Amino acid sequence: MQKSDRLQWYKNKTVLVTGGTSGIGLEMVRQLAGLGTKVVFCGRDPQAIESVSRATGADGLCVDLSRHEELPRFLTALRAKYRIDILVNNAGLGDITDFCQADTQTLLSMQSVNMDAVVVLCRELLPEISRQPGGGILNVGSVASFFPTPGSAVYGATKHFIAGFTDALHGELAGKGVHVTGIYPGKTSSRFLVRATRGKNADWDKAMAADVVARAALSGLACNRIRVIPGLSNKVIVLIAKFLPTQILLRVTGVRTKSPSGQGGAS
Ligand SMILES: NC(=O)c1ccc[n+]([C@@H]2O[C@H](COP(=O)([O-])OP(=O)(O)OC[C@H]3O[C@@H](n4cnc5c(N)ncnc54)[C@H](OP(=O)(O)O)[C@@H]3O)[C@@H](O)[C@H]2O)c1
Incomplete structure:
Protein backbone atom coordinates (compact mmCIF):
# COMPACT_ATOMS: atom_id res chain seq x y z
CA MET A 1 0.00 0.00 0.00
CA GLN A 2 1.26 3.53 -0.83
CA LYS A 3 2.13 5.71 2.19
CA SER A 4 -0.43 8.29 1.08
CA ASP A 5 -3.13 5.56 1.04
CA ARG A 6 -2.20 4.49 4.57
CA LEU A 7 -2.85 8.01 5.77
CA GLN A 8 -6.48 7.70 4.69
CA TRP A 9 -6.88 5.87 8.03
CA TYR A 10 -6.95 9.35 9.64
CA LYS A 11 -9.95 10.51 7.63
CA ASN A 12 -13.02 11.49 9.66
CA LYS A 13 -11.15 11.20 12.96
CA THR A 14 -10.22 13.72 15.64
CA VAL A 15 -6.55 13.74 16.62
CA LEU A 16 -4.92 15.41 19.62
CA VAL A 17 -1.23 16.26 19.08
CA THR A 18 0.68 17.44 22.16
CA GLY A 19 3.56 19.83 21.44
CA GLY A 20 2.07 20.87 18.12
CA THR A 21 3.69 24.31 18.00
CA SER A 22 7.15 23.26 16.85
CA GLY A 23 9.31 20.56 15.25
CA ILE A 24 7.93 17.05 14.77
CA GLY A 25 4.56 17.87 16.38
CA LEU A 26 4.03 20.89 14.14
CA GLU A 27 4.74 18.75 11.07
CA MET A 28 2.21 16.16 12.26
CA VAL A 29 -0.38 18.91 12.71
CA ARG A 30 0.33 20.21 9.19
CA GLN A 31 0.17 16.78 7.57
CA LEU A 32 -2.99 15.70 9.38
CA ALA A 33 -4.73 19.00 8.69
CA GLY A 34 -3.73 18.60 5.03
CA LEU A 35 -5.62 15.29 4.95
CA GLY A 36 -8.76 17.00 6.16
CA THR A 37 -8.48 15.35 9.61
CA LYS A 38 -9.85 17.30 12.58
CA VAL A 39 -6.75 18.26 14.59
CA VAL A 40 -6.45 19.68 18.08
CA PHE A 41 -2.98 20.50 19.35
CA CYS A 42 -1.47 22.00 22.45
CA GLY A 43 1.57 23.95 23.56
CA ARG A 44 2.43 26.64 26.08
CA ASP A 45 2.94 29.74 23.98
CA PRO A 46 -0.37 31.47 23.10
CA GLN A 47 1.19 33.36 20.18
CA ALA A 48 2.68 30.20 18.66
CA ILE A 49 -0.67 28.45 19.13
CA GLU A 50 -2.49 31.27 17.38
CA SER A 51 -0.07 31.28 14.45
CA VAL A 52 -0.18 27.47 13.96
CA SER A 53 -4.00 27.58 14.16
CA ARG A 54 -4.14 30.29 11.52
CA ALA A 55 -1.70 28.49 9.21
CA THR A 56 -3.23 25.00 9.46
CA GLY A 57 -6.86 25.45 10.47
CA ALA A 58 -6.23 23.16 13.49
CA ASP A 59 -7.55 24.11 16.93
CA GLY A 60 -5.01 24.97 19.62
CA LEU A 61 -5.20 24.73 23.41
CA CYS A 62 -2.78 26.21 25.90
CA VAL A 63 -1.40 23.94 28.65
CA ASP A 64 1.86 23.45 30.50
CA LEU A 65 2.18 19.66 30.63
CA SER A 66 4.91 19.87 33.28
CA ARG A 67 2.30 21.11 35.77
CA HIS A 68 0.25 18.17 37.06
CA GLU A 69 -2.40 20.53 38.41
CA GLU A 70 -3.13 21.89 34.89
CA LEU A 71 -4.05 18.49 33.44
CA PRO A 72 -7.63 18.20 34.83
CA ARG A 73 -8.50 21.69 33.50
CA PHE A 74 -6.98 20.81 30.15
CA LEU A 75 -8.94 17.54 29.93
CA THR A 76 -12.18 19.30 30.87
CA ALA A 77 -11.65 21.94 28.15
CA LEU A 78 -10.80 19.22 25.65
CA ARG A 79 -13.82 17.03 26.45
CA ALA A 80 -16.18 20.00 26.31
CA LYS A 81 -15.50 20.37 22.58
CA TYR A 82 -14.00 17.16 21.17
CA ARG A 83 -14.19 13.37 21.23
CA ILE A 84 -10.63 12.26 20.66
CA ASP A 85 -10.05 9.21 18.44
CA ILE A 86 -6.26 9.41 18.26
CA LEU A 87 -3.77 10.70 20.84
CA VAL A 88 -0.26 11.72 19.79
CA ASN A 89 2.02 12.17 22.80
CA ASN A 90 4.75 14.18 21.13
CA ALA A 91 5.54 17.03 23.58
CA GLY A 92 8.90 16.49 25.18
CA LEU A 93 12.13 18.15 26.17
CA GLY A 94 15.72 17.24 26.85
CA ASP A 95 18.45 18.46 29.16
CA ILE A 96 21.99 17.78 27.99
CA THR A 97 23.96 18.23 31.19
CA ASP A 98 25.97 15.86 33.34
CA PHE A 99 23.64 14.54 36.03
CA CYS A 100 25.76 15.91 38.88
CA GLN A 101 25.38 19.44 37.46
CA ALA A 102 21.72 19.22 36.45
CA ASP A 103 19.05 21.34 38.08
CA THR A 104 16.65 19.13 40.07
CA GLN A 105 13.54 21.14 39.13
CA THR A 106 14.42 20.92 35.42
CA LEU A 107 14.78 17.15 35.73
CA LEU A 108 11.41 16.84 37.49
CA SER A 109 9.68 19.03 34.86
CA MET A 110 11.21 16.89 32.13
CA GLN A 111 9.92 13.72 33.81
CA SER A 112 6.46 15.29 34.12
CA VAL A 113 6.22 16.17 30.42
CA ASN A 114 8.04 13.14 28.97
CA MET A 115 6.38 10.51 31.20
CA ASP A 116 3.64 11.66 33.63
CA ALA A 117 1.61 13.64 31.08
CA VAL A 118 1.87 10.72 28.65
CA VAL A 119 0.45 8.30 31.23
CA VAL A 120 -2.32 10.68 32.35
CA LEU A 121 -3.45 11.50 28.80
CA CYS A 122 -3.39 7.83 27.74
CA ARG A 123 -5.34 6.72 30.81
CA GLU A 124 -7.89 9.55 30.76
CA LEU A 125 -8.52 9.51 27.01
CA LEU A 126 -8.49 5.73 26.47
CA PRO A 127 -12.24 5.31 27.12
CA GLU A 128 -12.94 7.75 24.24
CA ILE A 129 -10.21 6.35 22.03
CA SER A 130 -11.40 2.75 22.43
CA ARG A 131 -15.15 3.45 22.21
CA GLN A 132 -15.07 2.09 18.65
CA PRO A 133 -12.46 0.41 16.44
CA GLY A 134 -10.14 2.83 14.66
CA GLY A 135 -8.68 4.70 17.62
CA GLY A 136 -4.97 5.03 18.26
CA ILE A 137 -2.11 6.17 20.47
CA LEU A 138 1.23 7.35 19.08
CA ASN A 139 4.01 7.96 21.62
CA VAL A 140 7.24 9.73 20.68
CA GLY A 141 10.35 8.09 22.13
CA SER A 142 13.88 8.38 20.74
CA VAL A 143 16.75 6.16 19.63
CA ALA A 144 17.88 7.00 23.19
CA SER A 145 15.07 4.66 24.31
CA PHE A 146 17.41 1.78 23.49
CA PHE A 147 20.80 2.62 25.02
CA PRO A 148 22.20 4.43 28.07
CA THR A 149 22.88 8.15 27.58
CA PRO A 150 25.63 9.48 29.83
CA GLY A 151 25.43 13.28 29.63
CA SER A 152 21.62 13.22 29.57
CA ALA A 153 20.83 10.34 31.92
CA VAL A 154 17.31 11.38 32.94
CA TYR A 155 16.22 12.28 29.39
CA GLY A 156 17.38 8.86 28.16
CA ALA A 157 15.58 7.17 31.06
CA THR A 158 12.31 8.97 30.25
CA LYS A 159 12.60 7.67 26.69
CA HIS A 160 13.32 4.11 27.92
CA PHE A 161 10.03 4.48 29.80
CA ILE A 162 8.23 5.37 26.56
CA ALA A 163 9.45 2.18 24.86
CA GLY A 164 8.44 -0.08 27.76
CA PHE A 165 5.09 1.62 28.27
CA THR A 166 4.19 1.76 24.58
CA ASP A 167 5.14 -1.86 23.83
CA ALA A 168 3.03 -3.04 26.80
CA LEU A 169 0.06 -0.89 25.79
CA HIS A 170 0.28 -2.25 22.25
CA GLY A 171 0.00 -5.74 23.75
CA GLU A 172 -2.91 -4.84 26.05
CA LEU A 173 -4.91 -3.16 23.30
CA ALA A 174 -4.18 -5.68 20.56
CA GLY A 175 -7.47 -7.13 19.38
CA LYS A 176 -9.47 -4.15 20.68
CA GLY A 177 -9.11 -2.22 17.45
CA VAL A 178 -6.86 0.42 19.02
CA HIS A 179 -3.54 1.00 17.25
CA VAL A 180 -0.55 1.71 19.54
CA THR A 181 2.81 2.73 18.10
CA GLY A 182 6.09 4.17 19.38
CA ILE A 183 8.17 6.35 17.07
CA TYR A 184 11.88 6.45 17.93
CA PRO A 185 13.64 9.24 16.00
CA GLY A 186 17.33 10.03 16.01
CA LYS A 187 18.70 13.54 15.50
CA THR A 188 15.89 15.60 14.01
CA SER A 189 15.86 19.29 13.04
CA SER A 190 13.72 21.21 15.53
CA ARG A 191 14.15 23.47 18.55
CA PHE A 192 14.97 20.41 20.70
CA LEU A 193 18.79 20.78 20.77
CA VAL A 194 18.89 24.54 21.24
CA ARG A 195 16.57 24.17 24.20
CA ALA A 196 18.30 21.10 25.66
CA THR A 197 21.64 22.91 25.60
CA VAL A 238 19.37 0.63 17.50
CA LEU A 239 20.30 -2.79 16.09
CA ILE A 240 23.90 -2.45 17.26
CA ALA A 241 22.76 -1.25 20.70
CA LYS A 242 20.62 -4.38 21.01
CA PHE A 243 23.60 -6.70 20.73
CA LEU A 244 26.50 -4.78 22.33
CA PRO A 245 27.23 -5.43 26.03
CA THR A 246 26.25 -2.43 28.19
CA GLN A 247 29.86 -1.83 29.26
CA ILE A 248 30.88 -1.33 25.63
CA LEU A 249 27.72 0.62 24.80
CA LEU A 250 28.54 3.01 27.64
CA ARG A 251 31.95 3.65 26.16
CA VAL A 252 30.46 4.33 22.74
CA THR A 253 27.59 6.53 23.94
CA GLY A 254 29.87 8.27 26.47
CA VAL A 255 32.04 9.48 23.61
CA ARG A 256 29.01 10.39 21.47
CA THR A 257 27.31 12.35 24.21
CA LYS A 258 30.33 14.29 25.42
CA SER A 259 32.11 15.33 22.25
CA PRO A 260 34.45 18.32 22.77
CA SER A 261 32.15 20.54 20.68
CA GLY A 262 29.41 19.74 23.16
CA GLN A 263 27.24 18.84 20.22
CA GLY A 264 26.73 15.26 21.21
CA GLY A 265 23.88 14.31 23.45
CA ALA A 266 21.02 11.92 23.24
CA SER A 267 18.41 12.72 20.68
N1 LIG B 1 14.71 16.67 17.78
C1 LIG B 1 15.32 15.54 18.05
O1 LIG B 1 16.52 15.35 17.74
C2 LIG B 1 14.56 14.42 18.70
C3 LIG B 1 15.10 13.12 18.66
C4 LIG B 1 14.40 12.08 19.27
C5 LIG B 1 13.21 12.32 19.90
N2 LIG B 1 12.71 13.58 19.95
C6 LIG B 1 11.43 13.78 20.62
O2 LIG B 1 10.52 14.38 19.72
C7 LIG B 1 9.51 15.06 20.47
C8 LIG B 1 9.27 16.42 19.83
O3 LIG B 1 10.43 17.20 19.97
P1 LIG B 1 10.95 18.21 18.84
O4 LIG B 1 12.25 17.69 18.39
O5 LIG B 1 9.91 18.46 17.85
O6 LIG B 1 11.26 19.49 19.76
P2 LIG B 1 10.67 20.97 19.80
O7 LIG B 1 10.80 21.63 18.48
O8 LIG B 1 11.34 21.61 20.98
O9 LIG B 1 9.11 20.78 20.10
C9 LIG B 1 8.68 20.36 21.38
C10 LIG B 1 7.19 20.61 21.52
O10 LIG B 1 6.82 20.16 22.84
C11 LIG B 1 6.15 21.23 23.50
N3 LIG B 1 6.42 21.25 24.93
C12 LIG B 1 7.62 21.21 25.56
N4 LIG B 1 7.44 21.35 26.88
C13 LIG B 1 6.11 21.47 27.08
C14 LIG B 1 5.31 21.65 28.24
N5 LIG B 1 5.83 21.76 29.47
N6 LIG B 1 3.97 21.73 28.09
C15 LIG B 1 3.41 21.66 26.85
N7 LIG B 1 4.11 21.50 25.73
C16 LIG B 1 5.46 21.41 25.84
C17 LIG B 1 6.72 22.49 22.86
O11 LIG B 1 5.79 23.55 23.07
P3 LIG B 1 6.28 24.94 23.75
O12 LIG B 1 6.67 25.81 22.62
O13 LIG B 1 5.08 25.39 24.48
O14 LIG B 1 7.44 24.63 24.63
C18 LIG B 1 6.82 22.08 21.40
O15 LIG B 1 5.59 22.22 20.74
C19 LIG B 1 9.99 15.10 21.91
O16 LIG B 1 9.29 14.13 22.65
C20 LIG B 1 11.47 14.73 21.80
O17 LIG B 1 11.95 14.10 22.96
C21 LIG B 1 13.34 14.64 19.35
Whole structure:
Protein backbone atom coordinates (compact mmCIF):
# COMPACT_ATOMS: atom_id res chain seq x y z
CA MET A 1 0.00 0.00 0.00
CA GLN A 2 1.26 3.53 -0.83
CA LYS A 3 2.13 5.71 2.19
CA SER A 4 -0.43 8.29 1.08
CA ASP A 5 -3.13 5.56 1.04
CA ARG A 6 -2.20 4.49 4.57
CA LEU A 7 -2.85 8.01 5.77
CA GLN A 8 -6.48 7.70 4.69
CA TRP A 9 -6.88 5.87 8.03
CA TYR A 10 -6.95 9.35 9.64
CA LYS A 11 -9.95 10.51 7.63
CA ASN A 12 -13.02 11.49 9.66
CA LYS A 13 -11.15 11.20 12.96
CA THR A 14 -10.22 13.72 15.64
CA VAL A 15 -6.55 13.74 16.62
CA LEU A 16 -4.92 15.41 19.62
CA VAL A 17 -1.23 16.26 19.08
CA THR A 18 0.68 17.44 22.16
CA GLY A 19 3.56 19.83 21.44
CA GLY A 20 2.07 20.87 18.12
CA THR A 21 3.69 24.31 18.00
CA SER A 22 7.15 23.26 16.85
CA GLY A 23 9.31 20.56 15.25
CA ILE A 24 7.93 17.05 14.77
CA GLY A 25 4.56 17.87 16.38
CA LEU A 26 4.03 20.89 14.14
CA GLU A 27 4.74 18.75 11.07
CA MET A 28 2.21 16.16 12.26
CA VAL A 29 -0.38 18.91 12.71
CA ARG A 30 0.33 20.21 9.19
CA GLN A 31 0.17 16.78 7.57
CA LEU A 32 -2.99 15.70 9.38
CA ALA A 33 -4.73 19.00 8.69
CA GLY A 34 -3.73 18.60 5.03
CA LEU A 35 -5.62 15.29 4.95
CA GLY A 36 -8.76 17.00 6.16
CA THR A 37 -8.48 15.35 9.61
CA LYS A 38 -9.85 17.30 12.58
CA VAL A 39 -6.75 18.26 14.59
CA VAL A 40 -6.45 19.68 18.08
CA PHE A 41 -2.98 20.50 19.35
CA CYS A 42 -1.47 22.00 22.45
CA GLY A 43 1.57 23.95 23.56
CA ARG A 44 2.43 26.64 26.08
CA ASP A 45 2.94 29.74 23.98
CA PRO A 46 -0.37 31.47 23.10
CA GLN A 47 1.19 33.36 20.18
CA ALA A 48 2.68 30.20 18.66
CA ILE A 49 -0.67 28.45 19.13
CA GLU A 50 -2.49 31.27 17.38
CA SER A 51 -0.07 31.28 14.45
CA VAL A 52 -0.18 27.47 13.96
CA SER A 53 -4.00 27.58 14.16
CA ARG A 54 -4.14 30.29 11.52
CA ALA A 55 -1.70 28.49 9.21
CA THR A 56 -3.23 25.00 9.46
CA GLY A 57 -6.86 25.45 10.47
CA ALA A 58 -6.23 23.16 13.49
CA ASP A 59 -7.55 24.11 16.93
CA GLY A 60 -5.01 24.97 19.62
CA LEU A 61 -5.20 24.73 23.41
CA CYS A 62 -2.78 26.21 25.90
CA VAL A 63 -1.40 23.94 28.65
CA ASP A 64 1.86 23.45 30.50
CA LEU A 65 2.18 19.66 30.63
CA SER A 66 4.91 19.87 33.28
CA ARG A 67 2.30 21.11 35.77
CA HIS A 68 0.25 18.17 37.06
CA GLU A 69 -2.40 20.53 38.41
CA GLU A 70 -3.13 21.89 34.89
CA LEU A 71 -4.05 18.49 33.44
CA PRO A 72 -7.63 18.20 34.83
CA ARG A 73 -8.50 21.69 33.50
CA PHE A 74 -6.98 20.81 30.15
CA LEU A 75 -8.94 17.54 29.93
CA THR A 76 -12.18 19.30 30.87
CA ALA A 77 -11.65 21.94 28.15
CA LEU A 78 -10.80 19.22 25.65
CA ARG A 79 -13.82 17.03 26.45
CA ALA A 80 -16.18 20.00 26.31
CA LYS A 81 -15.50 20.37 22.58
CA TYR A 82 -14.00 17.16 21.17
CA ARG A 83 -14.19 13.37 21.23
CA ILE A 84 -10.63 12.26 20.66
CA ASP A 85 -10.05 9.21 18.44
CA ILE A 86 -6.26 9.41 18.26
CA LEU A 87 -3.77 10.70 20.84
CA VAL A 88 -0.26 11.72 19.79
CA ASN A 89 2.02 12.17 22.80
CA ASN A 90 4.75 14.18 21.13
CA ALA A 91 5.54 17.03 23.58
CA GLY A 92 8.90 16.49 25.18
CA LEU A 93 12.13 18.15 26.17
CA GLY A 94 15.72 17.24 26.85
CA ASP A 95 18.45 18.46 29.16
CA ILE A 96 21.99 17.78 27.99
CA THR A 97 23.96 18.23 31.19
CA ASP A 98 25.97 15.86 33.34
CA PHE A 99 23.64 14.54 36.03
CA CYS A 100 25.76 15.91 38.88
CA GLN A 101 25.38 19.44 37.46
CA ALA A 102 21.72 19.22 36.45
CA ASP A 103 19.05 21.34 38.08
CA THR A 104 16.65 19.13 40.07
CA GLN A 105 13.54 21.14 39.13
CA THR A 106 14.42 20.92 35.42
CA LEU A 107 14.78 17.15 35.73
CA LEU A 108 11.41 16.84 37.49
CA SER A 109 9.68 19.03 34.86
CA MET A 110 11.21 16.89 32.13
CA GLN A 111 9.92 13.72 33.81
CA SER A 112 6.46 15.29 34.12
CA VAL A 113 6.22 16.17 30.42
CA ASN A 114 8.04 13.14 28.97
CA MET A 115 6.38 10.51 31.20
CA ASP A 116 3.64 11.66 33.63
CA ALA A 117 1.61 13.64 31.08
CA VAL A 118 1.87 10.72 28.65
CA VAL A 119 0.45 8.30 31.23
CA VAL A 120 -2.32 10.68 32.35
CA LEU A 121 -3.45 11.50 28.80
CA CYS A 122 -3.39 7.83 27.74
CA ARG A 123 -5.34 6.72 30.81
CA GLU A 124 -7.89 9.55 30.76
CA LEU A 125 -8.52 9.51 27.01
CA LEU A 126 -8.49 5.73 26.47
CA PRO A 127 -12.24 5.31 27.12
CA GLU A 128 -12.94 7.75 24.24
CA ILE A 129 -10.21 6.35 22.03
CA SER A 130 -11.40 2.75 22.43
CA ARG A 131 -15.15 3.45 22.21
CA GLN A 132 -15.07 2.09 18.65
CA PRO A 133 -12.46 0.41 16.44
CA GLY A 134 -10.14 2.83 14.66
CA GLY A 135 -8.68 4.70 17.62
CA GLY A 136 -4.97 5.03 18.26
CA ILE A 137 -2.11 6.17 20.47
CA LEU A 138 1.23 7.35 19.08
CA ASN A 139 4.01 7.96 21.62
CA VAL A 140 7.24 9.73 20.68
CA GLY A 141 10.35 8.09 22.13
CA SER A 142 13.88 8.38 20.74
CA VAL A 143 16.75 6.16 19.63
CA ALA A 144 17.88 7.00 23.19
CA SER A 145 15.07 4.66 24.31
CA PHE A 146 17.41 1.78 23.49
CA PHE A 147 20.80 2.62 25.02
CA PRO A 148 22.20 4.43 28.07
CA THR A 149 22.88 8.15 27.58
CA PRO A 150 25.63 9.48 29.83
CA GLY A 151 25.43 13.28 29.63
CA SER A 152 21.62 13.22 29.57
CA ALA A 153 20.83 10.34 31.92
CA VAL A 154 17.31 11.38 32.94
CA TYR A 155 16.22 12.28 29.39
CA GLY A 156 17.38 8.86 28.16
CA ALA A 157 15.58 7.17 31.06
CA THR A 158 12.31 8.97 30.25
CA LYS A 159 12.60 7.67 26.69
CA HIS A 160 13.32 4.11 27.92
CA PHE A 161 10.03 4.48 29.80
CA ILE A 162 8.23 5.37 26.56
CA ALA A 163 9.45 2.18 24.86
CA GLY A 164 8.44 -0.08 27.76
CA PHE A 165 5.09 1.62 28.27
CA THR A 166 4.19 1.76 24.58
CA ASP A 167 5.14 -1.86 23.83
CA ALA A 168 3.03 -3.04 26.80
CA LEU A 169 0.06 -0.89 25.79
CA HIS A 170 0.28 -2.25 22.25
CA GLY A 171 0.00 -5.74 23.75
CA GLU A 172 -2.91 -4.84 26.05
CA LEU A 173 -4.91 -3.16 23.30
CA ALA A 174 -4.18 -5.68 20.56
CA GLY A 175 -7.47 -7.13 19.38
CA LYS A 176 -9.47 -4.15 20.68
CA GLY A 177 -9.11 -2.22 17.45
CA VAL A 178 -6.86 0.42 19.02
CA HIS A 179 -3.54 1.00 17.25
CA VAL A 180 -0.55 1.71 19.54
CA THR A 181 2.81 2.73 18.10
CA GLY A 182 6.09 4.17 19.38
CA ILE A 183 8.17 6.35 17.07
CA TYR A 184 11.88 6.45 17.93
CA PRO A 185 13.64 9.24 16.00
CA GLY A 186 17.33 10.03 16.01
CA LYS A 187 18.70 13.54 15.50
CA THR A 188 15.89 15.60 14.01
CA SER A 189 15.86 19.29 13.04
CA SER A 190 13.72 21.21 15.53
CA ARG A 191 14.15 23.47 18.55
CA PHE A 192 14.97 20.41 20.70
CA LEU A 193 18.79 20.78 20.77
CA VAL A 194 18.89 24.54 21.24
CA ARG A 195 16.57 24.17 24.20
CA ALA A 196 18.30 21.10 25.66
CA THR A 197 21.64 22.91 25.60
CA ARG A 198 20.23 26.30 26.69
CA GLY A 199 21.21 27.93 23.43
CA LYS A 200 24.75 26.50 23.22
CA ASN A 201 23.99 24.44 20.09
CA ALA A 202 21.58 25.43 17.37
CA ASP A 203 20.93 22.13 15.58
CA TRP A 204 22.38 18.67 15.07
CA ASP A 205 24.80 17.75 12.32
CA LYS A 206 23.15 15.45 9.79
CA ALA A 207 19.69 15.68 11.31
CA MET A 208 16.59 14.22 9.69
CA ALA A 209 13.91 16.67 8.61
CA ALA A 210 11.00 16.87 11.03
CA ASP A 211 8.42 16.40 8.26
CA VAL A 212 10.04 13.09 7.24
CA VAL A 213 9.93 11.85 10.85
CA ALA A 214 6.32 13.00 11.21
CA ARG A 215 5.27 11.16 8.03
CA ALA A 216 6.98 7.94 9.14
CA ALA A 217 5.26 8.19 12.53
CA LEU A 218 1.77 8.79 11.13
CA SER A 219 2.18 6.03 8.59
CA GLY A 220 3.43 3.61 11.28
CA LEU A 221 0.43 4.26 13.51
CA ALA A 222 -1.97 3.80 10.60
CA CYS A 223 -0.42 0.32 10.09
CA ASN A 224 -0.38 -0.40 13.86
CA ARG A 225 3.37 -1.02 13.90
CA ILE A 226 4.76 -1.49 17.41
CA ARG A 227 7.97 0.46 16.80
CA VAL A 228 8.96 2.86 14.03
CA ILE A 229 12.62 3.86 13.74
CA PRO A 230 12.92 6.40 10.93
CA GLY A 231 16.10 6.43 8.80
CA LEU A 232 18.59 3.69 7.99
CA SER A 233 21.38 4.98 10.24
CA ASN A 234 19.01 5.12 13.22
CA LYS A 235 17.87 1.56 12.53
CA VAL A 236 21.52 0.46 12.47
CA ILE A 237 22.29 2.31 15.74
CA VAL A 238 19.37 0.63 17.50
CA LEU A 239 20.30 -2.79 16.09
CA ILE A 240 23.90 -2.45 17.26
CA ALA A 241 22.76 -1.25 20.70
CA LYS A 242 20.62 -4.38 21.01
CA PHE A 243 23.60 -6.70 20.73
CA LEU A 244 26.50 -4.78 22.33
CA PRO A 245 27.23 -5.43 26.03
CA THR A 246 26.25 -2.43 28.19
CA GLN A 247 29.86 -1.83 29.26
CA ILE A 248 30.88 -1.33 25.63
CA LEU A 249 27.72 0.62 24.80
CA LEU A 250 28.54 3.01 27.64
CA ARG A 251 31.95 3.65 26.16
CA VAL A 252 30.46 4.33 22.74
CA THR A 253 27.59 6.53 23.94
CA GLY A 254 29.87 8.27 26.47
CA VAL A 255 32.04 9.48 23.61
CA ARG A 256 29.01 10.39 21.47
CA THR A 257 27.31 12.35 24.21
CA LYS A 258 30.33 14.29 25.42
CA SER A 259 32.11 15.33 22.25
CA PRO A 260 34.45 18.32 22.77
CA SER A 261 32.15 20.54 20.68
CA GLY A 262 29.41 19.74 23.16
CA GLN A 263 27.24 18.84 20.22
CA GLY A 264 26.73 15.26 21.21
CA GLY A 265 23.88 14.31 23.45
CA ALA A 266 21.02 11.92 23.24
CA SER A 267 18.41 12.72 20.68
N1 LIG B 1 14.71 16.67 17.78
C1 LIG B 1 15.32 15.54 18.05
O1 LIG B 1 16.52 15.35 17.74
C2 LIG B 1 14.56 14.42 18.70
C3 LIG B 1 15.10 13.12 18.66
C4 LIG B 1 14.40 12.08 19.27
C5 LIG B 1 13.21 12.32 19.90
N2 LIG B 1 12.71 13.58 19.95
C6 LIG B 1 11.43 13.78 20.62
O2 LIG B 1 10.52 14.38 19.72
C7 LIG B 1 9.51 15.06 20.47
C8 LIG B 1 9.27 16.42 19.83
O3 LIG B 1 10.43 17.20 19.97
P1 LIG B 1 10.95 18.21 18.84
O4 LIG B 1 12.25 17.69 18.39
O5 LIG B 1 9.91 18.46 17.85
O6 LIG B 1 11.26 19.49 19.76
P2 LIG B 1 10.67 20.97 19.80
O7 LIG B 1 10.80 21.63 18.48
O8 LIG B 1 11.34 21.61 20.98
O9 LIG B 1 9.11 20.78 20.10
C9 LIG B 1 8.68 20.36 21.38
C10 LIG B 1 7.19 20.61 21.52
O10 LIG B 1 6.82 20.16 22.84
C11 LIG B 1 6.15 21.23 23.50
N3 LIG B 1 6.42 21.25 24.93
C12 LIG B 1 7.62 21.21 25.56
N4 LIG B 1 7.44 21.35 26.88
C13 LIG B 1 6.11 21.47 27.08
C14 LIG B 1 5.31 21.65 28.24
N5 LIG B 1 5.83 21.76 29.47
N6 LIG B 1 3.97 21.73 28.09
C15 LIG B 1 3.41 21.66 26.85
N7 LIG B 1 4.11 21.50 25.73
C16 LIG B 1 5.46 21.41 25.84
C17 LIG B 1 6.72 22.49 22.86
O11 LIG B 1 5.79 23.55 23.07
P3 LIG B 1 6.28 24.94 23.75
O12 LIG B 1 6.67 25.81 22.62
O13 LIG B 1 5.08 25.39 24.48
O14 LIG B 1 7.44 24.63 24.63
C18 LIG B 1 6.82 22.08 21.40
O15 LIG B 1 5.59 22.22 20.74
C19 LIG B 1 9.99 15.10 21.91
O16 LIG B 1 9.29 14.13 22.65
C20 LIG B 1 11.47 14.73 21.80
O17 LIG B 1 11.95 14.10 22.96
C21 LIG B 1 13.34 14.64 19.35
